[in-house]
Amino acid sequence: MTKKLLLENVHIEGINSYDVYRKNGGYSAVEKALKKMSPDDIVEEVKKSGLRGRGGAGFPTGMKWSFLAKPEGVPRHLLCNADESEPGTFKDRYLMEKIPHLLIEGMILSSFALGANQSYIYIRGEYMFVLRILEKAIAEAYANGWLGKNILGSGFDLDLSVTPGAGAYICGEETALIESLEGNRGNPRMKPPFPAVQGLWQRPTVVNNVETIAAVVPIVNNGGDEYAKIGIGRSTGTKLISASGNINNPGVYEIELGLSVEEFIYSEEYCGGIKNGKKIKACVPGGSSVPILPHFLITKTAESNDRLMTYESLAEGGFATGSMLGSGGFIVYDEDQCIVRNTWNFSRFYHHESCGQCSPCREGTGWMEKVLHRLENGRGTMEDIDLLWDIQGNIEGNTICPLGDAAAWPVAAAIRHFREEFEWHVTNPNEATKRNYGLISEKVFEKVNA
Amino acid sequence: MTSTEKNIEFPQSILDECNRVIQLFPEGKQKSALLRILHIAQAHFGWLSVEVMDYIARMLHIQPIEVYEVATFYSMYDTKKTGKVKLEVCQTGPCMIEGAERIITHIEKRLGIKVGETTKDGIFTLKGVECLGACGYAPMLQAGENFHEHLTEEKVDALIDEYRANPTANYMGMIND
Ligand SMILES: Cc1cc2nc3c(=O)[nH]c(=O)nc-3n(C[C@H](O)[C@H](O)[C@H](O)COP(=O)(O)O)c2cc1C
Ligand code: SF4
Ligand code: FES
Numbered sequence: 292m293t294k295k296l297l298l299e300n301v302h303i304e305g306i307n308s309y310d311v312y313r314k315n316g317g318y319s320a321v322e323k324a325l326k327k328m329s330p331d332d333i334v335e336e337v338k339k340s341g342l343r344g345r346g347g348a349g350f351p352t353g354m355k356w357s358f359l360a361k362p363e364g365v366p367r368h369l370l371c372n373a374d375e376s377e378p379g380t381f382k383d384r385y386l387m388e389k390i391p392h393l394l395i396e397g398m399i400l401s402s403f404a405l406g407a408n409q410s411y412i413y414i415r416g417e418y419m420f421v422l423r424i425l426e427k428a429i430a431e432a433y434a435n436g437w438l439g440k441n442i443l444g445s446g447f448d449l450d451l452s453v454t455p456g457a458g459a460y461i462c463g464e465e466t467a468l469i470e471s472l473e474g475n476r477g478n479p480r481m482k483p484p485f486p487a488v489q490g491l492w493q494r495p496t497v498v499n500n501v502e503t504i505a506a507v508v509p510i511v512n513n514g515g516d517e518y519a520k521i522g523i524g525r526s527t528g529t530k531l532i533s534a535s536g537n538i539n540n541p542g543v544y545e546i547e548l549g550l551s552v553e554e555f556i557y558s559e560e561y562c563g564g565i566k567n568g569k570k571i572k573a574c575v576p577g578g579s580s581v582p583i584l585p586h587f588l589i590t591k592t593a594e595s596n597d598r599l600m601t602y603e604s605l606a607e608g609g610f611a612t613g614s615m616l617g618s619g620g621f622i623v624y625d626e627d628q629c630i631v632r633n634t635w636n637f638s639r640f641y642h643h644e645s646c647g648q649c650s651p652c653r654e655g656t657g658w659m660e661k662v663l664h665r666l667e668n669g670r671g672t673m674e675d676i677d678l679l680w681d682i683q684g685n686i687e688g689n690t691i692c693p694l695g696d697a698a699a700w701p702v703a704a705a706i707r708h709f710r711e712e713f714e715w716h717v718t719n720p721n722e723a724t725k726r727n728y729g730l731i732s733e734k735v736f737e738k739v740n741a
Numbered sequence: 742m743t744s745t746e747k748n749i750e751f752p753q754s755i756l757d758e759c760n761r762v763i764q765l766f767p768e769g770k771q772k773s774a775l776l777r778i779l780h781i782a783q784a785h786f787g788w789l790s791v792e793v794m795d796y797i798a799r800m801l802h803i804q805p806i807e808v809y810e811v812a813t814f815y816s817m818y819d820t821k822k823t824g825k826v827k828l829e830v831c832q833t834g835p836c837m838i839e840g841a842e843r844i845i846t847h848i849e850k851r852l853g854i855k856v857g858e859t860t861k862d863g864i865f866t867l868k869g870v871e872c873l874g875a876c877g878y879a880p881m882l883q884a885g886e887n888f889h890e891h892l893t894e895e896k897v898d899a900l901i902d903e904y905r906a907n908p909t910a911n912y913m914g915m916i917n918d
Binding site for chain 2: 375376377378379380381383384409415416417418419420450452454455456457458459460471472473474475476477492533534535536537541542543575579620622624628632633636637640643644
């Protein structure tokens with residue numbers, strides 16, 4: 292049985308209420324921190340834990356915190372990124388909906404560690420019902436003395452509130468989130484200056500994902516060393532994975548990093564295997580932005596190592612044969628799914644969500660969507676496949692924010708691994724609109740990579 | 742398109758909610774409340790007219806253009822009149838492979854409208870939207886603040902009947918799946 296650190300109590304009746312949460316050990320980390328620890332002690336524990344950002348990039352949280360500028364007399368801010376809009380990702384919603392006080396407890400600890408007295412949770416506007424759950428929980432925390440002035444007589448003050456976005460994936464990017472929280476359009480800012488120096492209202496700011504902040508609670512409770520014992524190498528602790536697609540048990544799972552992909556997909560404890568006894572065709576393991584893996588690279592790497600749920604193992608082989616852990620949005624495709632259609636669908640998403648500031652992203656995403664639509668509908672040419680390859684290559688690395696890369700990578704990976712399926716759409720236009728290609732052959736892959 | 746019409750009125754309860762939200766930010770940073778206030782206004786009026794946006798600009802002591810800019814950037818805001826109930830069907834990858842297109846086609850037939858259109862009686866608008874964070878419970882749609890998940894044709898029919906009888910139910914902050 293997997294060790295659970297975040298969702299251990301999630302099935303307790305009423306755990307979303309303050310009383311039940313408190314009775315089950317809730318807020319004990321805040322007591323410990325404010326009575327026995329200094330802010331630097333907490334930063335130290337987080338460093339020891341090896342915790343890495345759970346929003347997608349996997350940057351070490353302790354290191355990020357230690358970059359925060361602390362000029363005399365300037366307030367600093369902690370912002371929680373609850374924008375969760377990466378297709379395939381729904382773990383933060385689950386955590387906030389089921390056990391909202393865990394996030395609030397984490398916000399108190401993290402704000403104390405960073406010396407922030409005014410912190411905000413920025414949540415995507417479509418999660419308005421979750422915002423209301425959080426507001427209720429925050430009111431309970433104020434009423435019981437966990438928020439407000441002089442918490443537990445420690446002299447530490449903290450105000451916390453929730454603000455909604457309004458339907459813009461780009462606002463999950465940290466500088467766009469800051470713009471949005473200032474009441475502006477969500478256009479990402481040029482970096483530098485980094486938010487750690489000039490963020491919200493030009494003040495030093497840390498932006499962290501919901502799950503990252505929640506993980507600070509068990510780290511303070513049990514110590515960073517205990518946390519680091521779970522996992523493998525630089526992938527420490529547990530991770531929430533939201534699993535969707537053609538599997539028997541879609542949902543949110545807390546796994547110990549290091550679990551094998553095979554077990555995650557096929558065991559009853561997690562995804563429960565592929566629905567309707569079908570074969571697996573492909574998997575996007577970390578949200579729509581990460582490279583798609585063909586069936587023979589999912590549970591084994593190209594070197595025939597077992598593929599594990601860790602930052603390193605999922606990335607093994609680089610973009611040629613690997614992918615990324617990303618946000619933990621794990622999407623499984625069975626043999627009946629069309630890769631061209633899925634790639635077109637994701638391209639439409641990125642085109643829709645591009646903020647339009649940089650021309651490679653604005654024009655490139657629209658162009659890719661158009662070409663993919665053509666291919667999917669049996670009107671594409673062989674040149675179109677090369678054209679797509681060129682467009683994605685011209686976006687990657689040439690934009691203000693990483694949305695450009697996020698739009699380019701899925702297209703690149705689809706062509707890299709599923710080129711024969713794209714070509715089949717060109718050579719068999721009529722058939723392609725009626726049936727799906729099925730599994731890709733391993734032989735072609737071996738030839739290409741020989 | 743600046744309007745000097747002042748005849749729009751926010752009822753006291755809405756004003757109180759707006760003021761509560763403004764208080765969440767430090768002195769001089771009240772513009773941060775703009776996104777929330779636009780949501781509050783849209784839930785009350787159904788959509789964001791120029792008059793409503795101008796009223797909000799005055800409330801926050803900012804230029805009307807600053808409100809228009811934001812209202813047109815974010816996809817949840819409607820600056821044109823819509824039906825009372827917006828049926829927003831997620832059409833992104835994970836929902837697509839679980840049958841989002843089938844659900845959209847069913848609603849189109851049932852209501853006699855296409856995506857982007859509003860029924861003649863002004864009750865329903867049908868929209869296709871991008872991933873709403875319910876991929877494991879696909880297919881799904883959002884109506885107002887409510888998420889409806891694990892959709893089937895029968896479930897959609899029941900929903901349509903329910904909302905037709907009580908269009909305001911979509912802002913009661915409930916979810917049912
Ligand atoms: C286009 C784009 C969308 C993003 N969306 C999210 C998001 O929804 N939630 C999130 O936590 N991080 C998101 N990120 C990553 C954030 O920019 C940032 O790295 C993260 O919030 C940092 O928190 P962490 O270190 O705790 O992961 C996104 C990044 C990009 C480029
Ligand atoms: S890469 Fe795309 S989303 Fe990011 S700033 Fe440029 S145009 Fe906007
Ligand atoms: S793809 Fe539809 S909710 Fe995520």
